[in-house]
Amino acid sequence: MWRDVNSIKYIWHYLVFNKEISSSRTDRDIEKLIAEKIALIKEIESATEFPPRESSVCNWCSYQSICPLWKHLFVIESLPEKEVLQEKGIQLVDRLERLQSERRGIETQIEETKEALFEYSDMEGMDRIFGSAKMAKIKREIKLSFPDSNDEKRIELEKVIKESGKWNEVSSLNLIKLAKKIEEGV
Ligand code: SF4
Incomplete structure (x- = not known):
């Protein structure tokens, strides 16, 4: 050519x-x-x-x-229209979605119940609450929690740390990002 x-x-x-x-x-x-x-x-x-x-x-x-x-x-x-919902794959995916949705609902209820139990124990000054068959122990502890990398407050947090001059003391090298940059020839 x-x-x-x-x-x-x-x-x-x-x-x-x-x-x-x-x-x-x-x-x-x-x-x-x-x-x-x-x-x-x-x-x-x-x-x-x-x-x-x-x-x-x-x-x-x-x-x-x-x-x-x-x-x-x-x-x-x-498939003919009336047989579509009977198809095994569709039925399994629909069932899975239904069960996962129920699980999410139950998990929410569990968290709400724990919260209510905690409030009750706080109000009554009790660290053990007895049910008819089981007992719940209430533990109090202070936990630090920081915004993760997808949270917009993360930028604010990093700014505060940098301004305080403590960035080098609390941050570390990200080896995954380093390897990526090397692979890209940067
Ligand atoms: S994964 Fe590949 S074979 Fe399958 S539809 Fe996409 S391009 Fe075609």
Whole structure:
């Protein structure tokens, strides 16, 4: 292809930022790229397993009907309308969702009951409350709690620590982020 062309320059036009970025390849770069692509083609041709990897291209993929990630939708679509809710997969997922929702409800009730028990024990000055079969021990302790990294108050906390000059005493190196930066060649 284009045998009379001796060198190629790539130019990316970033119209939004009104910027041009150009780059070129030496013959060695191109040979390396060709070797890499040929190796990749061989790897693909010799593959016997094709694990699914969900991505934005799934929306246009013509293998969805046999893909483990999507084929259940095709099974459902092939059923007569009155049989859809009887399908085993749908029933199992619906049951799981129902049970998880019940569990969330029960967990909320447990927390509310503990809170009420604590208030009662506080008001009556009792550290053991007896039920008809079981007894609840009330323990009081002060626990420090800090906003986690997703909490917007976390930024405020970090600012306060930095301003107090204590940042180096309480923070430590994040090895996962360090490894990522090294992998990215930063
Ligand atoms: S739908 Fe296609 S692209 Fe998406 S995981 Fe399945 S096979 Fe891959």
